[in-house]
Amino acid sequence: MVGTATLNIRPTQSINARDVVGVSNDLCCPRVEQFFIGVESEPTVRAVLDDMETDSAASAAIREVLDCFPGRDSSLYLVDMLRKISLDDFSPGNDLSALERYSDRGSRLYELEKYGIVTDVDGWHEDSSGAYLSDGRGLTTFYVPRTVIPVEVLYHFPEYWSGRSCSASHWEITDTLARVPAGWYLLGETGDHRMSTVGVAYLGLSSDVPSDLVCYAAEVEGFMASRCDARCNSCESRWFAESGSWKFEPEYGCAADPWMFDDAEDFDVDDCVKCPYCIVGRVGFLVY
Numbered sequence: 001m002v003g004t005a006t007l008n009i010r011p012t013q014s015i016n017a018r019d020v021v022g023v024s025n026d027l028c029c030p031r032v033e034q035f036f037i038g039v040e041s042e043p044t045v046r047a048v049l050d051d052m053e054t055d056s057a058a059s060a061a062i063r064e065v066l067d068c069f070p071g072r073d074s075s076l077y078l079v080d081m082l083r084k085i086s087l088d089d090f091s092p093g094n095d096l097s098a099l100e101r102y103s104d105r106g107s108r109l110y111e112l113e114k115y116g117i118v119t120d121v122d123g124w125h126e127d128s129s130g131a132y133l134s135d136g137r138g139l140t141t142f143y144v145p146r147t148v149i150p151v152e153v154l155y156h157f158p159e160y161w162s163g164r165s166c167s168a169s170h171w172e173i174t175d176t177l178a179r180v181p182a183g184w185y186l187l188g189e190t191g192d193h194r195m196s197t198v199g200v201a202y203l204g205l206s207s208d209v210p211s212d213l214v215c216y217a218a219e220v221e222g223f224m225a226s227r228c229d230a231r232c233n234s235c236e237s238r239w240f241a242e243s244g245s246w247k248f249e250p251e252y253g254c255a256a257d258p259w260m261f262d263d264a265e266d267f268d269v270d271d272c273v274k275c276p277y278c279i280v281g282r283v284g285f286l287v288y
């Protein structure tokens with residue numbers, strides 16, 4: 001164990017990155033590791049959804065439709081709330097809007113659009129490489145023109161049926177999900193390629209958000225992740241980097257040199273690194 005003590009160049013007292021950069025909010029303080037600097041994407045998307053939410057019951061109802069995959073002999077129909085329906089309306093070959101099984105989220109939204117259940121689908125996506133994020137993220141707005149009720153119908157086939165095309169002999173309504181109110185919705189997701197749903201927020205029967213989505217999202221505290229500020233707690237040098245770049249440039253009036261995050265040293269649980277200028281200080285980061 002000889003020499004262990006001389007290798008211990010970590011700070012003698014625990015430093016909190018929030019104190020170094022002078023903020024009280026964890027949302028803006030990135031995780032700092034040797035090959036990564038960025039904030040978790042999921043909470044940044046959730047912050048927007050929580051901020052814009054106007055009716056949690058409506059949000060839960062559309063989420064259930066987006067996530068619901070009917071069983072093998074079942075169909076999920078989305079029925080106009082004003083349409084008077086009877087069990088006969090669900091007979092095989094009916095003209096109601098039934099959702100397919102096994103579709104992923106992207107094709108589910110496309111399906112809903114195809115049937116006219118949703119319209120005006122418009123999305124925004126940001127790659128993790130162009131910002132200080134753990135994953136890419138996406139925001140999609142869409143409009144539900146008429147309130148619909150999701151109805152699950154189970155079809156029973158004759159006993160001799162063995163996979164060949166055959167009409168059901170009878171059918172029954174097994175479940176009626178919560179009605180999906182008309183209005184604007186915002187879908188929040190994370191991922192660079194395959195997206196996973198963070199949540200859905202009901203924006204209201206009318207909303208200004210869809211026409212200027214990114215501007216509204218940018219006003220939500222903790223959402224922006226395109227700029228990274230760095231500050232030393234000892235020499236007080238300040239740097240900044242933008243658009244996911246790892247090159248930190250000195251702020252105007254700061255005498256320190258630029259430096260690359262690849263060259264940073266002395267990573268620790270404090271989410272700070274050794275100051276490349278004064279060597280003795282710790283550099284903390286702020287993403288916004």
Ligand SMILES: [Zn+2]
Nearest residue numbers: 232235275278
């Ligand atoms: Zn320093």
